[in-house]
Amino acid sequence: MRNLLILCVAVIVFSSCEEVGPNIIFTEPEAPLLDSSFVADNIEEAQLKNILMEEFTGVRCPNCPAGAELAEQLAAANPGRVQIVSIHSGFFSIPFPNEPDFKISEGEEIEALLGLAAGYPSAALDRKTHAGENTIIVTSNSWQSIIDNTINTPTSVNVNLETEWDGDTRKLTIRTNTHFTAALSGDYRLSIALLENDIVSPQDVDGVVVDTYVHKHVLRGMVTPFNGIPLATDPVAGETFLKDYEVEGVDASWIADNLEVVVFVNQAGNTIEVLQVNHASVL
Amino acid sequence: MERIFRVALLMLPLFFGVQSLLAQDSNGNNNGGRLSGDLNFNANFYDRDTLRGASGISFYDNLKSGAEGWLSLNYSNWGFDTGIRFDLFNNSNRIFPTRDYTDQGIGYWFVRKNIEELTITGGYFYDQIGSGAIFRAYEQRLLGLDRSLFGLKAEYNFGDFLQLKAFTGKQKFLFDFNPQIIKGASADGYFAFEKFSITPGVGVVNRTLDQTTIQALANAVNLQDLDTRFVPRYNTYAFTVYNTLTAGPFDWFIEASAKTNEAVNTVGNFWEDLGGNFLYTTLSYSRKGFGITLQGKRTQNFRFRSNVLEQELQNNVQINFLPALNREHALLLLARYNAQAQELDEMAGTIDIIYSPIKSLTLEASFSNITNLESDSLFYRELFFDATWKKRKSPWKYHAGFLLQDFNHALYLQKETWLNSLIPFAEVTYKFSRKVSLRVEGEYLLAQRNTRFNEGFDAKEFKQDRNDWANGLIELTVSPHWSFALNNLYNVNPADTDNDPDRNLQQQHFYGAFVGYTKKTNRFSLFYGKRTDGIVCSGGVCRFEPAFSGVQFQMSTNF
Numbered sequence: 001m002r003n004l005l006i007l008c009v010a011v012i013v014f015s016s017c018e019e020v021g022p023n024i025i026f027t028e029p030e031a032p033l034l035d036s037s038f039v040a041d042n043i044e045e046a047q048l049k050n051i052l053m054e055e056f057t058g059v060r061c062p063n064c065p066a067g068a069e070l071a072e073q074l075a076a077a078n079p080g081r082v083q084i085v086s087i088h089s090g091f092f093s094i095p096f097p098n099e100p101d102f103k104i105s106e107g108e109e110i111e112a113l114l115g116l117a118a119g120y121p122s123a124a125l126d127r128k129t130h131a132g133e134n135t136i137i138v139t140s141n142s143w144q145s146i147i148d149n150t151i152n153t154p155t156s157v158n159v160n161l162e163t164e165w166d167g168d169t170r171k172l173t174i175r176t177n178t179h180f181t182a183a184l185s186g187d188y189r190l191s192i193a194l195l196e197n198d199i200v201s202p203q204d205v206d207g208v209v210v211d212t213y214v215h216k217h218v219l220r221g222m223v224t225p226f227n228g229i230p231l232a233t234d235p236v237a238g239e240t241f242l243k244d245y246e247v248e249g250v251d252a253s254w255i256a257d258n259l260e261v262v263v264f265v266n267q268a269g270n271t272i273e274v275l276q277v278n279h280a281s282v283l
Numbered sequence: 284m285e286r287i288f289r290v291a292l293l294m295l296p297l298f299f300g301v302q303s304l305l306a307q308d309s310n311g312n313n314n315g316g317r318l319s320g321d322l323n324f325n326a327n328f329y330d331r332d333t334l335r336g337a338s339g340i341s342f343y344d345n346l347k348s349g350a351e352g353w354l355s356l357n358y359s360n361w362g363f364d365t366g367i368r369f370d371l372f373n374n375s376n377r378i379f380p381t382r383d384y385t386d387q388g389i390g391y392w393f394v395r396k397n398i399e400e401l402t403i404t405g406g407y408f409y410d411q412i413g414s415g416a417i418f419r420a421y422e423q424r425l426l427g428l429d430r431s432l433f434g435l436k437a438e439y440n441f442g443d444f445l446q447l448k449a450f451t452g453k454q455k456f457l458f459d460f461n462p463q464i465i466k467g468a469s470a471d472g473y474f475a476f477e478k479f480s481i482t483p484g485v486g487v488v489n490r491t492l493d494q495t496t497i498q499a500l501a502n503a504v505n506l507q508d509l510d511t512r513f514v515p516r517y518n519t520y521a522f523t524v525y526n527t528l529t530a531g532p533f534d535w536f537i538e539a540s541a542k543t544n545e546a547v548n549t550v551g552n553f554w555e556d557l558g559g560n561f562l563y564t565t566l567s568y569s570r571k572g573f574g575i576t577l578q579g580k581r582t583q584n585f586r587f588r589s590n591v592l593e594q595e596l597q598n599n600v601q602i603n604f605l606p607a608l609n610r611e612h613a614l615l616l617l618a619r620y621n622a623q624a625q626e627l628d629e630m631a632g633t634i635d636i637i638y639s640p641i642k643s644l645t646l647e648a649s650f651s652n653i654t655n656l657e658s659d660s661l662f663y664r665e666l667f668f669d670a671t672w673k674k675r676k677s678p679w680k681y682h683a684g685f686l687l688q689d690f691n692h693a694l695y696l697q698k699e700t701w702l703n704s705l706i707p708f709a710e711v712t713y714k715f716s717r718k719v720s721l722r723v724e725g726e727y728l729l730a731q732r733n734t735r736f737n738e739g740f741d742a743k744e745f746k747q748d749r750n751d752w753a754n755g756l757i758e759l760t761v762s763p764h765w766s767f768a769l770n771n772l773y774n775v776n777p778a779d780t781d782n783d784p785d786r787n788l789q790q791q792h793f794y795g796a797f798v799g800y801t802k803k804t805n806r807f808s809l810f811y812g813k814r815t816d817g818i819v820c821s822g823g824v825c826r827f828e829p830a831f832s833g834v835q836f837q838m839s840t841n842f
Binding site for chain 2: 019024225272
């Protein structure tokens, strides 16, 4: 009897030992081309705070086009202040046969980082659990009120960037300048994302697959790891970081005219709130 | 009372669908059954006292009173055992010693049924495997702990020599549950031979982390330096093997346990993927007038918790229980500096000897030594000696002794570095009659033992926590109903702690008066006075509690 029991326990235990764990990054992030920092004597005037809107979507999600349209309207109502990033992830993003796959591993990892969406369309606004919400990722009903309530939040970090494009080698150079306008405590991280606009590709719209649907702000890749790179710890006012990246051999199928670079700074630790986001076109 | 219970009982089938209970009840087949229960109730009335540190928290500044109570009812009938407990916390300090907590509701219920050799339990249950090294679900109200499991349990007895047990559930957390799933099984045997008997056992416990916890761990790990990253596991398994050997005057218990890797928060927000092991043994020998007990414990990364992210109530989320080997003292100053069992790194040994050379005299000595695993860092050391003298038919009883203590203050309380004390104590009890007795007790905690004997004492220059304390108590007992006590704890020479400006340097008295009344199973007590802040422990699980000033009322009963 005892042997039988031990055998049973052993079978149960060892048969369930293999697990697929969460995504952990084991590779060193690519070193920036330029990596320097200094404390500026002149503290810049604080920028207006922009909102990062990470919208979770998929080509098989019938309600997502309506969500995308709402996001565009909200961005248009606050010109230049709402940065949309469309992340195709989850089972709604399984591509149609012989059609492009917009799903990338970094997108899935970002969704897991933010706490998995309960339903699509949904979005994370500044990676923060807003008042009255229980989760970071919220459905479209909440977007407008959150944007209205947070659009005038001040920020203590200015984010600026420039891009350079070499059409022959398809090399993209990104120069970032992050400047803290006030002293902060805690750890801060910098993320750089590459988006493509105006991709014409099939999308389920209210149950009908529209072949000529125009996808906007599609997350094509992360230049940094999905959760960013360490930027600053307990920064002082005026502390400035210059980090330049070079991306060689950008995918030939991506249209340079439609590429967009998004840079943002977020807290690291128990809260991962985004402090500031900015963007630049590649061309 | 029975009517109240009927209402509660009617609720149970709703959870469990045991319709037959109702049917039998309405048919009048009720044979009366057996009802039992108990009530524990405490009320605190807070009297703000800035001088003694009883201020700055809600109880003293705003709320002024608080209470907690537990009313249990158990009922057995129709072959079923059921129980339900109402828990009440009204501005209570029991859960969080420094802030108020209010909630009320059903804190515990269960249904249990024996079917031949099988016993099934549903609802909340308390249980343990072996000494508790891999699993112990228990309640300790003094520390605000209720670590019951909410789930299902089945036990099967093969005669009286083997019991198998399996269970699964979630750990209770206040009036909610920790989301991690816990499963376990054990086999316990009993075999008696001509000259000895053994009670061997084996057990296994599995804890599966939930998605939210795993993702939080992954987020934290992804922020660590590359060479320290690892993939956090959902499942952790803990195994244990144990045995008690009883042979004549000898009693030997040994338990060896191991745990598979899991993410362990070692320092700050730094996580490591660690497996662990735990070894615990107790050997005792006793014959008339003499007894000796040896205990040893080795702990390596044996933290096992349901909610690995919980920061504030860490004692409330442990799945296992690691015993403390140092003596648990009853007298106030002897118990003031208490060593909490360490979960990650501890090596502990204790020897305890009791000897009665003549009938009226009992001598006891014990020595404990607790270090890290490499034995190069002392955590705690104590040498205890006491003698009790009581002549038959004499109304006098004398008890005196001392405790030498080295307490690693930095480790246990993140305070200054050390406390080296010598605590002599004496107790005298005089019996006026069969019913009336008087007990007088005195203790003195002498801090800075080493510097004092070697270099001379200077409260200002050498400071150890709050330096010396004296305590006196006088207690009158009038059996079987009444008990009265007065005590005063005096901080003789408070240290000049210039790095802690909030601390009062005045010599302080913490006095109190107590009266207790007992009639059969009803017990009432009232305390008025002041108590200093300190560590409160029970079986190696400890917590820091702030100073108390005010009135405490307690009542308990069972029926």
